[in-house]
Amino acid sequence: MTNIDRRAFIRGAAGIAALGVSAGFPALVLGAARRVVVVGGGVGGATAAKYLRKLDDTISVTLIERKPSYTSCFMSNEVLSGERTLQSLTFGYDGLRRHGIEVVQDTAVGIDPLQKIVQTAGGGKFQYDACVVSPGIGFKWEAIGGYTEEVAATTVPHAWNAGPQTELLRRQIEAMPEGGRVIISAPPNPFKCPPGPYERASQIAMYCKHHKPRAKIIILDPKDAFSKQGLYLEGWRKLYGYGTDNSMIEWISAAGGGKIEEIDPETLTVQAEIEEFQGDVVNIIPPQKAGAIAFAADLVEGDWCPVDKRTFESTRHKGIYVLGDASSAAKMPKSAYAANSQAKVCAAAIVNRFRGLEPGDPTFVNTCYSVVGEDFGISVAAVYGLNSHTNTIEPIPNSGGVSPANASAEIRKREVSYAHSWFKNVISDMLE
Numbered sequence: 001m002t003n004i005d006r007r008a009f010i011r012g013a014a015g016i017a018a019l020g021v022s023a024g025f026p027a028l029v030l031g032a033a034r035r036v037v038v039v040g041g042g043v044g045g046a047t048a049a050k051y052l053r054k055l056d057d058t059i060s061v062t063l064i065e066r067k068p069s070y071t072s073c074f075m076s077n078e079v080l081s082g083e084r085t086l087q088s089l090t091f092g093y094d095g096l097r098r099h100g101i102e103v104v105q106d107t108a109v110g111i112d113p114l115q116k117i118v119q120t121a122g123g124g125k126f127q128y129d130a131c132v133v134s135p136g137i138g139f140k141w142e143a144i145g146g147y148t149e150e151v152a153a154t155t156v157p158h159a160w161n162a163g164p165q166t167e168l169l170r171r172q173i174e175a176m177p178e179g180g181r182v183i184i185s186a187p188p189n190p191f192k193c194p195p196g197p198y199e200r201a202s203q204i205a206m207y208c209k210h211h212k213p214r215a216k217i218i219i220l221d222p223k224d225a226f227s228k229q230g231l232y233l234e235g236w237r238k239l240y241g242y243g244t245d246n247s248m249i250e251w252i253s254a255a256g257g258g259k260i261e262e263i264d265p266e267t268l269t270v271q272a273e274i275e276e277f278q279g280d281v282v283n284i285i286p287p288q289k290a291g292a293i294a295f296a297a298d299l300v301e302g303d304w305c306p307v308d309k310r311t312f313e314s315t316r317h318k319g320i321y322v323l324g325d326a327s328s329a330a331k332m333p334k335s336a337y338a339a340n341s342q343a344k345v346c347a348a349a350i351v352n353r354f355r356g357l358e359p360g361d362p363t364f365v366n367t368c369y370s371v372v373g374e375d376f377g378i379s380v381a382a383v384y385g386l387n388s389h390t391n392t393i394e395p396i397p398n399s400g401g402v403s404p405a406n407a408s409a410e411i412r413k414r415e416v417s418y419a420h421s422w423f424k425n426v427i428s429d430m431l432e
């Protein structure tokens with residue numbers, strides 16, 4: 001080939017590449033870099049970005065994340081007991097840059113599925129061959145009378161996105177008088193981290209046991225059951241006197257009138273279905289839905305984003321993949337481990353698509369640890385497979401379970417160390 005011929009070929013190839021997959025030429029033949037734009041640098045987005053590059057380093061990956069660093073929600077309940085600082089949960093994106101990922105600090109405000117462009121608040125336009133969206137959750141602010149974003153930021157934190165509200169809640173608990181009362185309002189299903197509100201109550205109790213032993217923590221719940229309930233109750237009985245008159249923790253289920261309707265942030269009074277509760281500290285975890293960009297990009301049906309469970313490609317718009325909390329991935333929970341697992345399946349499916357191959361049959365994994373008190377950890381684990389007839393993700397029978405009931409002190413202690421090593425591993429897997 002002469003130089004001119006070669007230049008003309010390269011120009012032509014670039015032109016065809018710009019048309020995307022529809023040209024029908026495998027990227028390898030043309031040497032064209034496929035472009036993936038990832039929205040959201042949390043667990044799902046960061047893991048997908050990293051694994052795309054690990055699977056095929058000819059793919060150009062741009063990650064759009066609104067914050068300069070990631071603060072993990074997982075383990076953030078330990079900030080409330082004073083076991084950790086928020087700083088210990090905060091990580092930068094240099095590890096991803098070292099994988100050759102372009103990290104852009106901006107907020108995605110729209111996605112054009114026909115032109116295949118992501119638009120940002122900063123005026124950026126990012127062309128993609130595939131787009132991965134993992135924006136996490138948003139809140140249904142209209143659901144509880146008197147509860148607004150401003151109230152949450154100043155007096156009644158939800159602290160359900162780790163950050164300043166987590167520290168505000170910690171300060172409020174520290175400032176609470178001895179014998180004070182903490183009210184936690186748990187959200188209805190589905191929501192981010194099903195065992196989280198109960199771990200939160202446990203972590204606050206762990207602090208109060210030493211510093212305010214007459215304190216009470218009341219969980220108001222719009223549900224009649226919760227994740228790992230048997231194990232939590234066992235831990236609460238052993239550690240916090242649950243079931244006695246002096247119990248530090250009280251759980252009020254839906255049947256007991258636990259669903260809340262309204263809050264008066266001035267008096268910290270919560271109106272539940274049957275009774276009114278007044279707290280010294282109130283923590284409302286509101287009902288949830290997919291993050292805002294999922295709505296702006298027309299990816300939702302109801303509150304969450306429907307996806308093809310084999311690939312996590314949106315069933316509403318081809319070429320856009322939705323991961324993690326924002327997706328409808330029943331029966332997987334909305335957890336970090338689930339998002340991490342889905343991201344790897346999705347990255348492999350995108351690479352296969354670029355190579356003209358069919359996606360494989362996925363399996364997924366989730367383990368969720370909770371630290372109920374000092375040296376008292378519990379967990380739930382499952383391996384999931386795809387039921388392609390129903391397009392649902394289902395636990396593989398006998399693949400998991402919960403930690404044993406009435407386990408030895410040794411096992412409970414070991415589960416705390418497993419929880420902490422799981423945290424280090426998942427952060428390393430997504431960001432390093």
Ligand SMILES: Cc1cc2nc3c(=O)[nH]c(=O)nc-3n(C[C@H](O)[C@H](O)[C@H](O)COP(=O)(O)OP(=O)(O)OC[C@H]3O[C@@H](n4cnc5c(N)ncnc54)[C@H](O)[C@@H]3O)c2cc1C
Pocket residue numbers: 039040041042043044045064065066067070072073074075076077106107108109134135136137159160161162192193196291292293323324325326334335336337338339367368369
């Ligand atoms: C108290 C608590 C404890 C938890 N404990 C555990 C645990 O022990 N184990 C576990 O597995 N899970 C746990 N979780 C759940 C876990 O944090 C989430 O399930 C997980 O983070 C979901 O990952 P994601 O990628 O969907 O969303 P996230 O990790 O929330 O990431 C979303 C990212 O997208 C960014 N973003 C959103 N919109 C835009 C936009 N328009 N443009 C650019 N960026 C955007 C956000 O800034 C954020 O960085 C816990 C959660 C809480 C609240």
